[in-house]
Amino acid sequence: MGRFLLGRITGAGIVLLLKSFVIFALIGLMPGDPLDLMMNANPETTPEQMAHLRAMYGVDLPITQRYWTWLVAALQGDFGYSRIQHRPVLDIIIPALGNTLILTGAAFVLSTTLAVTLGTIAALKRGTWIDRIINLFAFAGISVPSFWLGLLMIYLFAVRLGWLPAGGMPRPEQGYGGMLAHLAMPVMTLVIVETGGLARYARAAMIEVLSQDYIRTARAKGLTDRRMLVRHALRNALIPVLTLVALQLGGLFSGAALTEAMFAWRGMGRLILEAILGNDYNLALVCLMFVTATILIANICADIAYTWLDPRISLGKRRR
């Protein structure tokens, strides 16, 4: 286990390093460098001044050299300044991360619970009208675009009924009630969109498990349906579901760009969008690195959770 973790963490570190270079290079390919944008703001800048500035900021150096400079600073905890917001990158990311975690965390907990419950019910009632209705909702959720769903909800709950704020962040003095009111629509949007696929997956996993011999054994033991389901079926069915859940876990930190943008939620997704659109090199780079890191960590967590759910899997050793 210790060796396995060490190996995985080393591997993740290497992936992260490679990814940082790739992102750095891709951002360098974007049209315009920070000084072009600066010049646009001030038409009186002469080409000589431009060249001087380029040399001063090091923008004229080859990409490998620029990358090295960035890496050395980043490893020392200096991620640079945001071009647009004129603040250290970390000071911007941390509050956005908090906002995103509230939103995606709530949606994640709700959609996972809902999906496993609905998938289980559909598997148990396989072929009946209950199964069909759950399937219908699952496919609707998979197919509906989140921006359309969000707009529809804003129109219904904010414009027509006036029950909920159309978007934005709650003010601190609004307390928990304000937080819930502001969260309701974006969370609902995410839950509806995310539940369908996972519920379908949970249903398939549960159907597979219910046909296993050990379920027949559980029935032969005279266990109650409830005990058979909770103690014997669910745990086995959760093993494959975990893969999908773990991938979503990584996505929690990167936020939900469209939903956050639509409801003006100051989260990571929106931040990444703004950073890229605004040519905010440092901010975009660190945000994307952060997303990569969380996905890598989520996958390592999934591997650990596998061993916890399935005693047959032992990390680092090869066994049947």
Place this chain on the structure above:
Amino acid sequence: MSGSWRITSLRGGRGTASCTDDQRPFRVATALTEPLLVGRALTVDLGPAHDRTSVITGLDFSLAAGRTLGVVGESGCGKSMTALAIMGLAPSPHRIGGVLRFAGQDLLTMPQDRRRQLRGADMAMIFQEPMTALNPVVPVGVQIGEMLIVHDNASETAASRAAVALLERVGIADPARRASAYPHELSGGMRQRVMIAMAIACKPRLLIADEPTTALDVSVQAQILDLLLELQRDTGMAMVFISHNLGVVSAVADDIMVMYAGRAVETGPAQRVLTAPAHPYTAGLIATLPDIGRRQKILPVIEGSPVNPRNRPPGCAFAPRCPLVIAECRTGLPAMVIVSPGQEAACIRCTA
């Protein structure tokens, strides 16, 4: 149809005396009035109403406490389905007809929840492949103790203590440590011992063993058979022992029921059926047993393959493969006739 309404003579006489530690006093009383398990004209049809396949037809059997009924036949003859029908575990959708009684109670009209309470507590079952029959992600001790939690309202600690005792009872060394093992950490023989420990946890009156030794090494097979016989001696439970292997059945069964294509073709005391088979199919099965003392170039077989239950021939189902077939075999279904005291066979040749 009316020909199948008949009680076979597989009623046992011994075995009730050992039930002295019995906590259920009515057990002896029911054993005197009626055999523990009775099936009459039992039929099992599988599939939805518009597309039913008859897998068991007109099966008659009875089994007394302390006795063992060996059920023999090829794959697909309905052995396992008979067991599942007794347990109430036949795959849905299904329709079960005839009479099925256990300890004086009608199993077929019993409420589902009562039937569930009976399962595991009064009738238990062990399966062929202990690797897949045990839950891979639950420690074996928990899987055993669970029986007592569900049926005897035992506490978690009492259940885990009982599980260790049961593991010891079925001959597993170091039971306290094994109780926390997962199925994949045990050998095949040990896994089957765990299955048996689970099955006997609530001291059932009937144990159904469906090919319990088929997936095991031969040396382990003998140990498992010995264990089952020993447990039966101690508890006085009745056993239905299902196997395609006549050699194994002859070691444990008091009575034998030979099945072919969903019907019983021969029943009787094990000794009689094995030494003087009346039905050509039984004789064929015995002939296919390899002789250990002789090297044979070609192993004897019964030519052909079992009939598909969806298109059973009109006469005797075994006729297409029978070496003694005559014209009448293909027209009328032969009824069970007595061929010797306690022994019956469904073959036209036996009437002649």
